[in-house]
Structure formats: structure tokens, C-alpha cells
Amino acid sequence: MTLQTNRxxxxxxxxxxxxxxxxxxSLLFGAGPxxxxxxxxxxxxHGEGLGEQVHFTLFELRLPRTLLAIIVGAGLGASGVVLQTVTRNTLAEPGLLGVSxxxxxxxxxxxxxxxxASALNxxxxxxxxxxxxxxxLAASQVSGTRQDPVRLILAGAALSGLLLAISSVLLLLDQRTADEMRFWLIGALAGRPFEAVRFSGLVTLAGICVLLFRLPALSALSLGHAVAVGLGHRPWQVQLTALLVVALLVGAATAAxxxxxxxxxxxxFAARAWVGPDIRNSFWPSLLLGSCILLAADIISRLVVIPYELPVGVVTAFIGAPVLLAVVRRQRMPTL
Known part of the structure; x- marks a missing residue:
């Protein structure tokens, strides 16, 4: 084994x-009693005399949300690294580009x-x-956007803002929708049944398996369309397949x-710092790190304001904002 493989x-x-x-x-700690x-x-x-509350809390509340955090984190981590490869943009991310x-x-x-809202939808x-x-994908093909990743993020932010505005109007018009969506809209892992965890896990596993077969083509695509064609791949076919799988992964994660x-x-971002930019090397680290980050954020969300909980989406925003600033500082900013 080479030194790089050992590392x-x-x-x-x-x-x-x-x-x-x-x-x-995650199984040990929570905001409850x-x-x-x-x-x-x-x-x-040794839980014979602990009572039903301990069993219920551990196996019906903490275990499902722990498994869901691992599944959703893996799906979002995989989606992020694939989107960044397809758009050849290290700022590409489902939340920033309007996919979520x-x-x-x-x-x-x-x-x-x-x-x-109780169904996965x-x-x-x-x-x-x-x-x-x-x-x-359409925005990434606009002249100037591919060379300037910040413009792509601005386009995604505009799309997200527009959809959020329309959603807010719908929530104001319909009290039932507002009641069902209030907590879900900022991200939450609590209260999901095992059926949702199982279904999300199967969908995420299927999407990851498809991506594994497309890693060589995605790696070639990251070098440019001409290189991908020269290596025998069809760039648009690779892009379409990748985006369909990203839609599957992000859809399952967002619904859950x-x-x-x-x-x-x-x-x-962390995976590339460890193993380099090639998606064949960074795919698995991105997937596992996504699970680790979301699970850590969920643990923090339970403990920071005991006996209440923060929505996990708030915690991930605090974690991700400094990383976004660091990535933006590395990019070439537009000049006036």
C-alpha cells in the first residue's frame, strides 16, 4: 500500500x-428528563427496573432521530459533492442553490x-x-457564471428567496398549513416514526448506489466536457443522471x-481538504462527514437550551456560515 492509501x-x-x-x-443525551x-x-x-419512560425515550425518540440524522446527513453530503462536480463549483450546495x-x-x-405533513411527501x-x-444546471451554463462561482450562488439565493416568499404567503393564507409547517420549515429530526426512517434510508441507499457506478464519469466531467468526451463519456447524460439522483437524495432528506x-x-469542503478534489476519493468521506456533522448538530440542538430544543437547521447554519465565508474568500471575486 502506498503512503497516500495508508493515509x-x-x-x-x-x-x-x-x-x-x-x-x-446521541442515544445517551437529550433534552428530556x-x-x-x-x-x-x-x-x-440492565434496564429491568427503569420503567417504560426510559425505554420509550431511548428506542422510540432518540434512536429514530439518530438514524435519521445519519441518513439525511449522508444524502446531503453526497448531493453536495455531486453538485460541486457537475457545476465545477466548490460553492454549489443544495441549500445555497435553491434545490432544497x-x-x-x-x-x-x-x-x-x-x-x-406527517407523510413523507x-x-x-x-x-x-x-x-x-x-x-x-441552466444557471451554470450562462455566460460568465461558470467562471464566477459567486454569480451562481446569487442566482440560487434569488431562487430560494422567491420560493420562500411564495411559501410565506401560502402560510399566511392557510392556518392549517402554517400549523403543520411551522417547525418543519427550519429543519427538524424529532418526532419521525421508524417508517419514515426506513423509507428515507432505502431511497438514500438507492441513490448512493447509482452514484457509485457513475463516479468515474463524474470524475472525468470535473475536468471539462472535452476531456469527458475524449474519455468516452456523454457529459449531458452524466449531468442529467447525477441531477436526477441529487433530486432523489435531496427530496428524501427534505421530506423527512x-x-x-x-x-x-x-x-x-472537509473531504477535499483531506483527500483532494477527485470525487472518486472524496465521495465516501463527504458522505460520512455529512452524517457526522448533522448528528453532532442534532446533539448540540438538544443540549444548548435544556429543557427545550433548537431546530437542527439553526445549528447547521451556525456551523456552515463560517465555512461558506472561508470558501468564498478562496474564490475569485468579481471586480468593479
Whole structure:
């Protein structure tokens, strides 16, 4: 094994260890009355006399949200690194480019027309995410945008702002929609049943499997259309497949947990710093780091204002904003 391979294996082992540790911590701590001592006692097989509340809190509340954080984080991390490869832009991220906003808007519309927020509404979320993906691809082809990544982010911000404004009007007009969407719109992992976790996990797993088969083509595409064609790939076919899968992943994540921003930016940023820009090397680290970051943010959201909880989307915004500033400072800014 080469030195580079040894480093990659060591770093992957480190990330997996961190994820396992966060998983354990997530089961132990929460904002409710069940403390970590009781949770630890139950996990070690000594929970006979602890009562139903401890069992319910651990296995019906904390375990589903922990698994959902891992699934959603992995989907957003994978979506981020794929979007950045397709657009050849390190600022590309589902939350910043309007992809998550498209999925959220579609769910708001579905609930406004009579659907229930308790359902996943995956079809609506996928349709909205796909529309956002196609707009991102169209914007990336506009003259000047490809050379200036900040313009692409501004286009995404404009799209997100427009969809948010329309959603706000719908929430004002319909009290039922406002009641069902109030907490979900800023991202939340709590209160989701195992059925939602299982369904989101299957959809995310399917999307990741498709991307694994397309990693060589995506790596060639990151070098430019001419290089991709020279290597025997069809750039538009690769882009369309990638965006369809991104719509699937973002749609599943948004339907399950709401629009959670910055995971798709922070995870690929850290992965590239570790293993380099090639998506064949950075895909798995981005996926695992996305799970770690979202799970850590969820733990923080439970503990920072006990006995209440912060929406996890607020915590990820605090984590992602400094990273966004760091990435922007590395880009070539437009001159006046």
C-alpha cells in the first residue's frame, strides 16, 4: 500500500470511529428528563427496573432521530459533492442553490392542497428538488457564471428567496398549513416514526448506489466536457443522471427532516481538504462527514437550551456560515 492509501484508510477509520461515538452519545443525551445514566444502564442490558419512560425515550425518540440524522446527513453530503462536480463549483450546495428550497416549496404546496405533513411527501419533494437542479444546471451554463462561482450562488439565493416568499404567503393564507409547517420549515429530526426512517434510508441507499457506478464519469466531467468526451463519456447524460439522483437524495432528506442547509457545503469542503478534489476519493468521506456533522448538530440542538430544543437547521447554519465565508474568500471575486 502506498503512503497516500495508508493515509486515506486511516482517515476513513477516524471518521467511522467519530460516527460511532456520536451515535452512542446521541442515544445517551437529550433534552428530556431521562438522563445519560439511565440510558447507559439500559444500553448495557440492565434496564429491568427503569420503567417504560426510559425505554420509550431511548428506542422510540432518540434512536429514530439518530438514524435519521445519519441518513439525511449522508444524502446531503453526497448531493453536495455531486453538485460541486457537475457545476465545477466548490460553492454549489443544495441549500445555497435553491434545490432544497424547491423541495420545500413543493411540500408546502402539497400540504396547502390537502396533503398531511406527517407523510413523507417524497414525490412532491423530488419534483421540487428536480426543478431546482435543472435551474442550477441552466444557471451554470450562462455566460460568465461558470467562471464566477459567486454569480451562481446569487442566482440560487434569488431562487430560494422567491420560493420562500411564495411559501410565506401560502402560510399566511392557510392556518392549517402554517400549523403543520411551522417547525418543519427550519429543519427538524424529532418526532419521525421508524417508517419514515426506513423509507428515507432505502431511497438514500438507492441513490448512493447509482452514484457509485457513475463516479468515474463524474470524475472525468470535473475536468471539462472535452476531456469527458475524449474519455468516452456523454457529459449531458452524466449531468442529467447525477441531477436526477441529487433530486432523489435531496427530496428524501427534505421530506423527512425539512430544509437543512450547509451540510452539502461543509462535508465536501472537509473531504477535499483531506483527500483532494477527485470525487472518486472524496465521495465516501463527504458522505460520512455529512452524517457526522448533522448528528453532532442534532446533539448540540438538544443540549444548548435544556429543557427545550433548537431546530437542527439553526445549528447547521451556525456551523456552515463560517465555512461558506472561508470558501468564498478562496474564490475569485468579481471586480468593479
Amino acid at each position: 486515506t484508510v486511516y482517515r476513513m477509520a477516524l471518521v467511522l470511529t467519530a460516527l460511532a461515538l456520536l451515535f452512542f452519545v 431521562v438522563g445519560w445514566q439511565d440510558s447507559l444502564w439500559l444500553l448495557t442490558g 428550497a424547491g423541495a420545500s416549496f413543493a411540500i408546502v404546496m402539497a400540504i396547502y392542497w390537502g396533503a398531511s 417524497l414525490q412532491a419533494a423530488m419534483a421540487g428538488a428536480l426543478a431546482g437542479c435543472l435551474l442550477v 427532516a425539512g430544509p437543512i442547509a450547509f451540510i452539502g457545503l461543509v462535508a465536501p
